[in-house]
Amino acid sequence: MNGSRTWMFVPGSDEKKLQKAGSLSADVLIYDLEDAVSPDEKEMARSRVRKAIDLHGDKVNFVRINSYHSPYFYEDLTNVLSTGISGIVLPKAETCEQIVFLDRIISELETKRNMDSNQIKIVPIIESALGLHHAFEIASASPRVIRMAFGSMDFALDIQAELTKSGMELLYARSHLVIASKAAGIEAPIDTVYVDIKDSDGLLKETTLIKQLGFQGKLIIHPDQIELVNQVFAPTKEEIEEAERLVKAFERSLVNGSGVLQLDGKMVDLPIVDRARRILQSAGVHSS
Numbered sequence: 056m057n058g059s060r061t062w063m064f065v066p067g068s069d070e071k072k073l074q075k076a077g078s079l080s081a082d083v084l085i086y087d088l089e090d091a092v093s094p095d096e097k098e099m100a101r102s103r104v105r106k107a108i109d110l111h112g113d114k115v116n117f118v119r120i121n122s123y124h125s126p127y128f129y130e131d132l133t134n135v136l137s138t139g140i141s142g143i144v145l146p147k148a149e150t151c152e153q154i155v156f157l158d159r160i161i162s163e164l165e166t167k168r169n170m171d172s173n174q175i176k177i178v179p180i181i182e183s184a185l186g187l188h189h190a191f192e193i194a195s196a197s198p199r200v201i202r203m204a205f206g207s208m209d210f211a212l213d214i215q216a217e218l219t220k221s222g223m224e225l226l227y228a229r230s231h232l233v234i235a236s237k238a239a240g241i242e243a244p245i246d247t248v249y250v251d252i253k254d255s256d257g258l259l260k261e262t263t264l265i266k267q268l269g270f271q272g273k274l275i276i277h278p279d280q281i282e283l284v285n286q287v288f289a290p291t292k293e294e295i296e297e298a299e300r301l302v303k304a305f306e307r308s309l310v311n312g313s314g315v316l317q318l319d320g321k322m323v324d325l326p327i328v329d330r331a332r333r334i335l336q337s338a339g340v341h342s343s
């Protein structure tokens with residue numbers, strides 16, 4: 056899950072999509088039991104999701120259960136918690152207590168089912184004013200919480216914001232989540248879905264923006280979105296070459312006794328070099 060960039064929702068009641076999910080190249084599959092499934096189909100979806108988990112054992116499988124306050128929460132958990140999944144996505148996460156409670160039930164089920172303890176990770180979705188207000192506490196509530204995700208649809212509904220393509224109305228919430236994740240010592244957050252599946256230009260703009268803000272992944276709803284999002288997060292050839300040049304120049308400068316230099320008319324010092332090293336690391340290029 057570390058470094059996973061594309062987190063793909065698959066509706067838990069849709070047999071065809073559940074089947075197809077196994078052939079998709081998203082980093083993580085999230086079988087949805089929440090908003091993509093109508094109340095009448097909740098029970099049927101649980102058993103379809105269980106089958107999909109068995110079928111896609113080679114994938115990183117997560118399940119989005121229903122929220123803590125819903126009547127489905129406990130049954131969802133007991134039905135899907137198994138060795139075939141890596142984690143639970145908890146929608147509408149609002150308090151530290153919800154995470155502590157979820158952690159406790161998962162621990163009990165892990166013991167009962169002879170699973171490795173702490174196998175199951177938690178990804179809370181922050182999608183309300185209260186959730187955002189408590190984001191740091193939510194991220195710190197359990198070592199199972201590896202990352203947080205942002206849910207803009209419910210969030211906009213909650214705060215009565217109007218969603219626009221520019222995303223200006225979401226800027227504060229997105230940045231807050233990046234800072235809360237970093238402060239809590241967990242990996243950078245995963246951004247919300249982009250619902251306009253035919254608009255690849257819009258998806259490119261939005262993914263570029265959220266990467267700029269510090270996000271390191273995005274929720275995906277359609278196969279066509281996977282490659283584009285992965286590409287935005289992968290460093291380009293030019294970025295890798297530039298980073299290599301910068302690190303080499305800095306190392307030469309250090310040998311000559313200076314921790315700061317000028318390259319192409321710009322100052323280069325340690326934080327700039329550390330950023331370049333991070334680019335090389337994410338591209339799998341070795342640097343000293």
Ligand SMILES: CC(=O)SCCNC(=O)CCNC(=O)[C@H](O)C(C)(C)COP(=O)(O)OP(=O)(O)OC[C@H]1O[C@@H](n2cnc3c(N)ncnc32)[C@H](O)[C@@H]1OP(=O)(O)O
Pocket residue numbers: 063064065066071072073075076087090091208248252276277278
């Ligand atoms: C706000 C929220 O809570 S978002 C999270 C909850 N929402 C979801 O989980 C929805 C996820 N996405 C979807 O269900 C679908 O993408 C939809 C309903 C939006 C569009 O579905 P379709 O009309 O079938 O799209 P389309 O025909 O373009 O799909 C192309 C192919 O990809 C498949 N596909 C599309 N979306 C998905 C998906 N999420 N998972 C697996 N397969 C998918 C289709 O079944 C189709 O397969 P085929 O070529 O073998 O027939």
Ligand SMILES: O=C([O-])CC(=O)C(=O)O
Pocket residue numbers: 090146180182204205206207208209210246247248274
């Ligand atoms: O997490 C998401 O992007 C989807 C979602 O539930 C929301 O936006 O409310």
Ligand SMILES: [Mg+2]
Pocket residue numbers: 090146182206208209
């Ligand atoms: Mg939601």
